[in-house]
Amino acid sequence: xxxxxxxxxxxxxxxxxxxxxxxxxxxxxxxxxxxxxxxxxxxxxxxxxxxxxxxxxxxxxxxxxxxxxxxxxxxxxxxxxxxxxxxxxxxxxxxxxxxxxxxxxxxxxxxxxxxxxxxxxxxxxxxxxxxxxxxxxxxxxxxxxxxxxxxxxxxxxxxxxxxxxxxxxxxxxxxxxxxxxxxxxxxxxxx
Amino acid sequence: xxxxxxxxxxxxxxxxxxxxxxxxxxxxxxxxxxxxxxxxxxxxxxxxxxxxxxxxxxxxxxxxxxxxxxxxxxxxxxxxxxxxxxxxxxxxxxxxxxxxxxxxxxxxxxxxxxxxxxxxxxxxxxxxxxxxxxxxxxxxxxxxxxxxxxxxxxxxxxxxxxxxxxxxxxxxxxxxxxxxxxxxxxxxxxx
Numbered sequence: 001x002x003x004x005x006x007x008x009x010x011x012x013x014x015x016x017x018x019x020x021x022x023x024x025x026x027x028x029x030x031x032x033x034x035x036x037x038x039x040x041x042x043x044x045x046x047x048x049x050x051x052x053x054x055x056x057x058x059x060x061x062x063x064x065x066x067x068x069x070x071x072x073x074x075x076x077x078x079x080x081x082x083x084x085x086x087x088x089x090x091x092x093x094x095x096x097x098x099x100x101x102x103x104x105x106x107x108x109x110x111x112x113x114x115x116x117x118x119x120x121x122x123x124x125x126x127x128x129x130x131x132x133x134x135x136x137x138x139x140x141x142x143x144x145x146x147x148x149x150x151x152x153x154x155x156x157x158x159x160x161x162x163x164x165x166x167x168x169x170x171x172x173x174x175x176x177x178x179x180x181x182x183x184x185x186x187x188x189x190x191x
Numbered sequence: 192x193x194x195x196x197x198x199x200x201x202x203x204x205x206x207x208x209x210x211x212x213x214x215x216x217x218x219x220x221x222x223x224x225x226x227x228x229x230x231x232x233x234x235x236x237x238x239x240x241x242x243x244x245x246x247x248x249x250x251x252x253x254x255x256x257x258x259x260x261x262x263x264x265x266x267x268x269x270x271x272x273x274x275x276x277x278x279x280x281x282x283x284x285x286x287x288x289x290x291x292x293x294x295x296x297x298x299x300x301x302x303x304x305x306x307x308x309x310x311x312x313x314x315x316x317x318x319x320x321x322x323x324x325x326x327x328x329x330x331x332x333x334x335x336x337x338x339x340x341x342x343x344x345x346x347x348x349x350x351x352x353x354x355x356x357x358x359x360x361x362x363x364x365x366x367x368x369x370x371x372x373x374x375x376x377x378x379x380x381x382x
Contacts, residue, residue, distance in 0.1 A: 024294070026218050096294060103215070103290055143369035146345050154341040178334035185376045 009047055011037040016048075016058050021093040024100035025055050059101060062094040067118055074125040077135065077148060081183035084152035085176055095157040119145070136189045144187060151182045200238055202228040207239075207249050212284040215291035216246050250292060253285040258309055265316040268326065268339060272374035275343035276367055286348040310336070327380045335378060342373045 015036035019028045030051055034041040048054040070083045088095050126141035135144070155167070155175045167175070206227035210219045221242055225232040239245040261274045279286050317332035326335070346358070346366045358366070 023217065024215065026214065099290065099294055103287060103294070139369050139372055140365070143366065147342060147369060147373045150341050150345040151338060154337050174331070175334065178330050178338060181330055182338045182377055185381075186373055190376075 005047075008037070008039050008043065012039055012044055012047065013058060013061060016054055017062070017093050017097070020055055020058055020100065021096040025052065025104045028055070030054075055097075055101070059097050062091070062097060066091070066094060072118075072122050072125065074122075074129045075134070077126075077187045078180045078184040081148050081152040082176055082180040084149070085156070085179045088153060088156040089172065092157040095153070099157070133189055135187050138190065147186055148183055151186065152179055154179065196238075199228070199230050199234065203230055203235055203238065204249060204252060207245055208253070208284050208288070211246055211249055211291065212287040216243065216295045219246070221245075246288075246292070250288050253282070253288060257282070257285060263309075263313050263316065265313075265320045266325070268317075268378045269371045269374040272339050272343040273367055273371040275340070276347070276370045279344060279347040280363065283348040286344070290348070324380055326378050329381065338377055339374055342377065343370055345370065 012033065015033045016028075018036070019033045023029075028051060030041060030044060033054075034044050037044075044054070048057055066087055070080070070087050073080045122145055123141045126135060126144055129135040130137035130141060139147075203224065206224045207219075209227065210224045214220075219242060221232060221235060224245075225235050228235075235245070239248055257278055261271070261278050264271045313336055314332045317326060317335055320326040321328035321332060330338075
C-alpha cells in the first residue's frame with residue numbers, strides 16, 4: 001500500500017511537471033494531470049492540496065534537483081555559469097516552470113524558502129571571494145550573482161533571444177562558450 | 192466616423208495590452224478586452240482578427256515603440272544596454288508580452304519580421320565595430336547581442352532574479368549601473 005502511494009505520487013508529480021511546463025499555472029488542468037497519471041483526482045488533492053500548492057511542490061522538487069546537480073562553486077564562477085546552462089538545456093521543463101512562476105505569481109523565486117537560503121549562502125561566498133581579491137569587487141555580490149544567472153540563461157527555453165529547439169550541437173557548444181566567456185569577463189578582477 | 196473608428200481601435204489595443212500582459216495569450220479573454228474598451232466584440236474581430244492576430248498586433252506595436260525610443264548605438268553598447276533597461280522598467284507590459292510570447296508560441300521573437308530586420312542591422316553594425324577594433328571580437332556578434340539583451344533584462348518583469356515592484360530609486364540606479372558595467376566588461380576590446 002505505502003509503495004503504491006509513493007508510485008502514484010511520483011506519477012502525479014511527473015504529469016504535473018509536464019502540464020505546468022506546457023500551460024503554466026492558470027492554464028494547467030487538474031483533470032488532465034490526474035488522467036495522465038492514471039490516478040484519481042481526489043487522491044491528487046489529498047496528496048498535494050490545490051493547484052497552487054501542487055505547483056509549488058513541483059517547482060521545489062525541480063529546484064532541489066538543480067541545486068544537487070549544479071553545486072555552486074565560487075572558485076570557478078564561469079564554470080558554474082556553464083554548468084547552469086547545461087542543466088537548463090537538459091531540463092527545459094524546469095526553466096519553463098520558473099518562467100511561468102515569475103509571470104503568474106506576484107513576488108519572485110527568492111520568496112521560496114529553498115531559493116532564499118541557497119541564495120544567501122552564494123552571496124556570502126561571493127562577498128568573501130571579493131574580499132580576498134579572487135572576484136572583482138566593483139559590483140555588489142547580489143548584482144554579480146543575478147547577472148551570472150541571467151547570462152547563463154540567455155539561450156534557454158522561454159527567452160526571446162533564442163529558441164533551443166532548433167540548436168544543433170555546434171550551436172549549443174558555441175553558446176555555452178559564450179556564456180562562460182561572458183561570465184569570466186564579468187567576475188575577473190580588474191587591476 | 193473614421194475618427195471614431197481610430198479611437199475605438201486605440202481603446203481596444205490599450206485594453207488588449209493590459210489583458211495579454213496580465214494573463215498571456217491562452218489566458219486572455221476577448222470578452223474582457225471588449226468590455227474594458229467599451230467596444231463591441233464583433234468590432235474587435237473585424238479590426239484585428241482572432242486572439243492570436245490581436246496579440247501579434249499588440250506585440251508589434253510595442254516593439255515598434257521600443258525600437259523608436261531606444262535606437263541601437265554600436266558606438267556605446269553599454270549605454271544602449273542601460274537605456275534598454277530604462278525602457279523595460281518603464282514598460283513592464285511590453286516585457287511581460289514578450290515573455291508570454293516566448294512561453295506560449297513555438298519559435299522566438301526573432302521570427303517576427305520586425306524583430307528580424309532590426310536584429311540583422313544590429314548584427315551588421317556589431318560585426319563592423321569588431322573589424323575596426325572598437326568592440327571585442329572574441330565572440331560572434333550574434334552572441335554578443337544576445338548576451339547584451341540578457342544582461343539588460345536581468346532585473347525586469349518576469350525574471351526569477353528580481354521583482355521590480357519593490358525596487359526603490361536607489362536600487363534601480365544600482366541595478367542600472369550594474370547593467371552598464373556588465374555590458375562594458377562584455378564588449379570592451381581585450382588586448
